[in-house]
Amino acid sequence: MEVKENTISILVNNRPDVLARIAGTFSGRGFNIESISANITRNPDITRIIITTLGNRETVIKLEKQLTKIIDVLEVKDLTRVVAACREMILVRMKLTDANHEKIMQTIDTLKWKIVSMDADVCILEITGGKEEIDNALTILDKLGMDDFTRTGVIALERHP
Amino acid sequence: MKLTGAQVLFNALEKEDVDTIFGFPGGAVLDIFDELYRRKIKNILVRHEQGAIHAADGYARASGKVGVCLVTSGPGATNTVTGIANAFMDSIPVVVLTGQVATSLIGGDAFQEVDITGITRPCTKHNFLVRRIEDLGRTVREAFHIARTGRPGPVLVDIPKDVTRALIEEKDISWTLSLPNNGKKAPIEEGCAKALDMIMKAEKPLIISGGGVMLGRAWDELKQFVQTLNIPITSTLMGLGGFPASAPQWLGMPGMHGTYYANMAISHCDLMIAIGMRFDDRVTSKLDAFAPHAKVLHIDIDPASIDKFVKTHLSIASDCKPVLQLLNKWISDDKVAIPAAQTKVWHDQIDAWKKHAPLSYCQADKIKPQHVVDTLYRLTDGKAIITTEVGQNQMWAAQFYRFDYPNSFISSGGLGTMGFGFPAAIGAQVACPDRVVVDIAGDGSIQMNIQELATAVNYNLPVKIVILNNGFLGMVRQWQELFYGKRYSHSNIRNVPDFVKLAEAYDAVGLRATHPEEVEATLKQGLATDRTVVMDFHVEPEEGVYPMVSPGAALTDMVLSK
Numbered sequence: 124m125e126v127k128e129n130t131i132s133i134l135v136n137n138r139p140d141v142l143a144r145i146a147g148t149f150s151g152r153g154f155n156i157e158s159i160s161a162n163i164t165r166n167p168d169i170t171r172i173i174i175t176t177l178g179n180r181e182t183v184i185k186l187e188k189q190l191t192k193i194i195d196v197l198e199v200k201d202l203t204r205v206v207a208a209c210r211e212m213i214l215v216r217m218k219l220t221d222a223n224h225e226k227i228m229q230t231i232d233t234l235k236w237k238i239v240s241m242d243a244d245v246c247i248l249e250i251t252g253g254k255e256e257i258d259n260a261l262t263i264l265d266k267l268g269m270d271d272f273t274r275t276g277v278i279a280l281e282r283h284p
Numbered sequence: 285m286k287l288t289g290a291q292v293l294f295n296a297l298e299k300e301d302v303d304t305i306f307g308f309p310g311g312a313v314l315d316i317f318d319e320l321y322r323r324k325i326k327n328i329l330v331r332h333e334q335g336a337i338h339a340a341d342g343y344a345r346a347s348g349k350v351g352v353c354l355v356t357s358g359p360g361a362t363n364t365v366t367g368i369a370n371a372f373m374d375s376i377p378v379v380v381l382t383g384q385v386a387t388s389l390i391g392g393d394a395f396q397e398v399d400i401t402g403i404t405r406p407c408t409k410h411n412f413l414v415r416r417i418e419d420l421g422r423t424v425r426e427a428f429h430i431a432r433t434g435r436p437g438p439v440l441v442d443i444p445k446d447v448t449r450a451l452i453e454e455k456d457i458s459w460t461l462s463l464p465n466n467g468k469k470a471p472i473e474e475g476c477a478k479a480l481d482m483i484m485k486a487e488k489p490l491i492i493s494g495g496g497v498m499l500g501r502a503w504d505e506l507k508q509f510v511q512t513l514n515i516p517i518t519s520t521l522m523g524l525g526g527f528p529a530s531a532p533q534w535l536g537m538p539g540m541h542g543t544y545y546a547n548m549a550i551s552h553c554d555l556m557i558a559i560g561m562r563f564d565d566r567v568t569s570k571l572d573a574f575a576p577h578a579k580v581l582h583i584d585i586d587p588a589s590i591d592k593f594v595k596t597h598l599s600i601a602s603d604c605k606p607v608l609q610l611l612n613k614w615i616s617d618d619k620v621a622i623p624a625a626q627t628k629v630w631h632d633q634i635d636a637w638k639k640h641a642p643l644s645y646c647q648a649d650k651i652k653p654q655h656v657v658d659t660l661y662r663l664t665d666g667k668a669i670i671t672t673e674v675g676q677n678q679m680w681a682a683q684f685y686r687f688d689y690p691n692s693f694i695s696s697g698g699l700g701t702m703g704f705g706f707p708a709a710i711g712a713q714v715a716c717p718d719r720v721v722v723d724i725a726g727d728g729s730i731q732m733n734i735q736e737l738a739t740a741v742n743y744n745l746p747v748k749i750v751i752l753n754n755g756f757l758g759m760v761r762q763w764q765e766l767f768y769g770k771r772y773s774h775s776n777i778r779n780v781p782d783f784v785k786l787a788e789a790y791d792a793v794g795l796r797a798t799h800p801e802e803v804e805a806t807l808k809q810g811l812a813t814d815r816t817v818v819m820d821f822h823v824e825p826e827e828g829v830y831p832m833v834s835p836g837a838a839l840t841d842m843v844l845s846k
Contacts, residue, residue: 151406184591185591188588189588
């Protein structure tokens with residue numbers, strides 16, 4: 124069966140050790156977390172955790188069953204198999220020099236990226252998009268003199284609950 | 285009226301009908317033990333915390349109730365970890381109460397501080413750190429609820445010392461469970477209808493039952509199901525006693541040291557009905573060769589056990605009791621029967637396998653360990669509670685004590701914990717004071733929790749220990765003999781203590797047998813003695829457990845004898 128990246132949405136009770144339980148289930152049962160993001164939902168007592176993991180369908184079903192057994196887990200959904208919006212965000216620090224300044228500003232303008240912080244020799248960009256978009260942006264920025272970046276895990280929301 | 289945390293804790297235990305706990309005191313639980321001093325709940329004071337957790341486990345298995353163990357923080361808590369993992373692997377309902385350093389000290393490497401909820405997260409069903417006295421009552425009740433519902437398991441509650449000393453108005457204590465997602469049950473009718481259809485069509489059906497039959501208290505339903513349809517049945521180590529071993533349908537245990545006929549039946553059946561079992565690797569051996577001709581129907585309470593290793597054709601994720609009840613009802617209402625002609629060839633084939641290689645051993649000059657177990661079975665009329673250690677002793681007990689009754693075989697199945705059997709026997713004897721309780725042990729395993737002799741003698745528990753003393757870590761030696769060119773690396777422990785003197789040092793009774801003709805008299809004397817008895821049987825040192833399927837081989841690939 125095909126191995127691909129799967130996006131799993133997990134609703135959990137917002138308790139201090141719940142992330143450790145989730146992470147422990149992945150590591151202890153031989154699954155790997157590719158990316159993770161978590162924050163509270165409309166109900167602040169409930170947290171949504173989005174995890175992406177590599178595996179085939181069979182692996183993901185096994186994982187879902189193991190996660191469902193955790194007492195503080197309220198719901199597990201495989202968003203890979205439904206229509207869902209998936210986005211990531213990066214913040215990128217660019218070193219500005221006389222040589223690259225103009226080119227960077229042009230690119231930002233063309234691609235409608237957002238500058239969130241800037242002074243004479245450094246600027247920080249904010250870019251959101253799907254996985255491929257972010258990968259492409261990083262390739263472009265790398266060539267233009269990227270100093271460093273930070274990338275969130277995937278966040279995702281299904282179209283029809 | 286104001287109550288202390290310690291008082292709230294005991295009120296919670298009383299609400300859960302706890303009358304006996306197994307514990308050992310220490311700094312962080314002094315307030316709890318001080319309250320215990322005034323309470324009716326009986327504490328069995330062990331000599332090591334590992335003894336407490338195994339005893340609580342044995343108590344739970346023998347009684348069907350939740351076992352409770354109470355220990356202090358730090359080393360007290362870590363000493364229970366093996367026993368917690370043991371209960372987790374075998375799905376035994378146990379609540380472990382651990383003391384913790386005061387909340388203000390947590391995280392600061394305080395004296396006797398350990399992050400026990402962190403340590404036990406992967407080997408508990410759930411665990412709690414109670415930071416506020418307001419949460420204590422509810423949390424303890426949740427722990428019991430989680431331990432005993434669904435697939436049972438151990439739950440740990442870590443209670444900081446200041447919480448045990450804090451005061452709360454009685455009216456401010458919350459007892460209401462907050463477990464919104466717990467205890468959901470899936471419908472079973474459709475699965476049962478399909479299952480019955482599969483069963484009716486099978487020409488070579490086989491049932492394989494496990495510990496879920498015991499945990500679900502479904503032995504009567506299983507018996508009715510098997511006997512009405514006359515389907516051959518094999519039971520895993522954890523399932524022994526779930527179906528009477530003396531019934532004609534029973535094929536013994538499957539797997540690595542299973543019977544020839546159970547393994548042959550698995551390898552040739554066309555329908556495998558798995559009930560309350562999880563296809564452990566010691567049962568399946570080589571997965572590709574496991575039940576290669578069978579459609580698999582799997583009934584198990586844990587959805588995660590279904591399709592984990594063995595692909596099913598039909599699964600019912602449910603407690604096995606309601607499933608068997610419904611099937612039995614349909615079978616009896618509609619007078620369903622599998623036509624005898626449909627399965628005649630299969631039954632004849634199984635009879636032939638049974639005759640070809642029954643479980644056996646040869647008498648010799650030295651005592652055969654199988655002979656000891658066999659004689660014990662005869663002398664106790666098959667009615668004792670047998671606990672075991674782990675290794676050869678465990679396998680001989682499983683093979684040669686024929687279990688007709690549920691909750692009578694108490695053994696560390698999943699984790700394989702040496703040192704489990706004796707404290708578990710203490711727990712079983714506390715739960716069932718009127719039954720004969722025997723720990724079948726090896727000379728290696730028994731030394732792993734030998735200190736509990738003091739506990740058994742202290743409470744006048746007439747537990748019997750039968751040591752099959754071969755001077756070796758016998759199962760390790762057997763593997764070294766078969767797979768490591770007889771290089772007996774560190775498996776020879778012939779410098780064992782004198783177990784008779786050891787028993788006497790603890791004020792227990794010590795008996796010894798060194799010749800086959802002494803076996804029966806020694807067992808009779810031991811069983812007739814209403815005290816803790818250690819019986820030391822000097823057995824053939826290099827006897828092996830057979831049949832044996834080599835690790836990783838197909839179940840048909842059995843070595844039947846040395």
